[in-house]
Amino acid sequence: xxxxxxxxxxxxxxxxxxxxxxxxxxxxxxxxxxxxxxxxxxxxxxxxxxxxxxxxxxxxxxxxxxxxxxxxxxxxxxxxxxxxxxxxxxxxxxxxxxxxxxxxxxxxxxxxxxxxxxxxxxxxxxxxxxxxxxxxxxxxxxxxxxxxxxxxxxxxxxxxxxxxxxxxxxxxxxxxxxxxxxxxxxxxxxxxxxxxxxxxxxxxxxxxxxxxxxxxxxxxxxxx
Amino acid sequence: xxxxxxxxxxxxxxxxxxxxxxxxxxxxxxxxxxxxxxxxxxxxxxxxxxxxxxxxxxxxxxxxxxxxxxxxxxxxxxxxxxxxxxxxxxxxxxxxxxxxxxxxxxxxxxxxxxxxxxxxxxxxxxxxxxxxxxxxxxxxxxxxxxxxxxxxxxxxxxxxxxxxxxxxx
Numbered sequence: 367x368x369x370x371x372x373x374x375x376x377x378x379x380x381x382x383x384x385x386x387x388x389x390x391x392x393x394x395x396x397x398x399x400x401x402x403x404x405x406x407x408x409x410x411x412x413x414x415x416x417x418x419x420x421x422x423x424x425x426x427x428x429x430x431x432x433x434x435x436x437x438x439x440x441x442x443x444x445x446x447x448x449x450x451x452x453x454x455x456x457x458x459x460x461x462x463x464x465x466x467x468x469x470x471x472x473x474x475x476x477x478x479x480x481x482x483x484x485x486x487x488x489x490x491x492x493x494x495x496x497x498x499x500x501x502x503x504x505x506x507x508x509x510x511x512x513x514x515x516x517x518x519x520x521x522x523x524x525x526x527x528x529x530x531x532x533x534x535x536x537x538x539x540x541x542x543x544x545x546x547x548x549x550x551x552x553x554x555x556x557x558x559x560x561x562x563x564x565x566x567x568x569x570x571x572x573x574x575x576x577x578x579x580x581x582x583x584x585x586x587x588x589x590x
Numbered sequence: 591x592x593x594x595x596x597x598x599x600x601x602x603x604x605x606x607x608x609x610x611x612x613x614x615x616x617x618x619x620x621x622x623x624x625x626x627x628x629x630x631x632x633x634x635x636x637x638x639x640x641x642x643x644x645x646x647x648x649x650x651x652x653x654x655x656x657x658x659x660x661x662x663x664x665x666x667x668x669x670x671x672x673x674x675x676x677x678x679x680x681x682x683x684x685x686x687x688x689x690x691x692x693x694x695x696x697x698x699x700x701x702x703x704x705x706x707x708x709x710x711x712x713x714x715x716x717x718x719x720x721x722x723x724x725x726x727x728x729x730x731x732x733x734x735x736x737x738x739x740x741x742x743x744x745x746x747x748x749x750x751x752x753x754x755x756x757x758x759x
Contacts, residue, residue: 373751377720380698384612398633480635480659481642481652483733484714487659572667579666586711587734 421472428465435461446518453515460508467501489583495576503551510541553577604636607653617705617713618661628664635660654718655731662710704753708746716746
């Protein structure tokens with residue numbers, strides 16, 4: 367079996383090789399750092415620079431959607447549109463929550479202090495990324511309201527059968543389904559087919575990976 | 591608390607300790623081109639985190655924390671060369687052109703490959719151990735207890751020795 371000393375010796379030689387490379391590239395590094403300082407001073411003026419273009423787009427889209435919902439409510443404030451207003455208001459509430467959580471977490475990720483310990487920083491980053499799934503769970507609760515915005519008292523009075531036998535049960539079904547999703551969207555179900563189908567794509571893969579990473583970190587901390 | 595990135599010598603300090611960056615990049619990024627991206631990202635974060643530098647700690651300890659955190663995140667996100675380098679005219683050569691001894695190269699390649707085969711935190715642990723950091727300092731950088739560090743290092747060393755021996759065969 368190889369000795370500890372042999373291993374350290376091998377590292378020392380490897381280290382010397384890197385040190386030699388260090389001397390060879392000194393001039394290149396000096397130039398690089400000087401140019402870098404100039405460019406980054408400009409770049410760092412906005413903290414939003416650290417946030418990826420994709421995340422900015424998602425947040426912008428969320429804000430536009432929220433504004434559109436507010437516009438719908440403001441222009442429908444009459445008694446005859448009660449169900450519409452209540453449904454859109456509920457959808458608005460969930461979306462405001464999601465947009466705030468998304469923007470807050472995106473900014474928090476870009477502001478994490480990398481000079482803290484490795485475990486601390488990696489855990490915080492993974493927690494923030496994984497929390498996207500939390501926000502999505504909550505968003506699913508809005509689905510039944512997409513089945514109620516077209517309800518009205520006239521429909522209930524004039525076609526009670528179609529309302530109570532079709533529209534109402536469909537809304538109830540959606541409510542049950544959304545509550546089920548809210549309760550079951552969890553890492554413990556990440557390997558199930560429905561979960562993979564629901565959360566496919568690059569963005570989601572990274573969220574799921576973050577959740578698994580969190581578990582790994584916890585185990586690493588405990589492991590002796 | 592002293593602000594490092596406002597300090598006129600901040601870039602000189604990075605320059606002085608650039609061996610740390612080179613080693614971390616070599617261990618977390620096998621691909622030479624992505625390694626240049628990682629190097630730039632580490633320098634950017636060092637510069638950005640400069641204000642959190644506490645002068646009561648050694649600069650190298652602080653630098654290890656920042657650089658390792660950036661490298662682990664970079665590695666986990668599986669980042670690849672973006673191809674939109676604002677600094678494309680300045681290459682960061684991190685290869686040693688002076689060493690052409692094939693046997694020596696092979697041994698280093700084994701060592702590097704074996705370390706690259708370890709999990710992210712284990713890679714950081716063994717790097718710090720080889721850099722002769724005390725268990726206390728390693729524990730501070732990683733955020734673990736000293737006992738945990740000692741146990742893990744002994745386990746990683748066994749893994750590495752086994753890996754190198756397997757490669758020799």
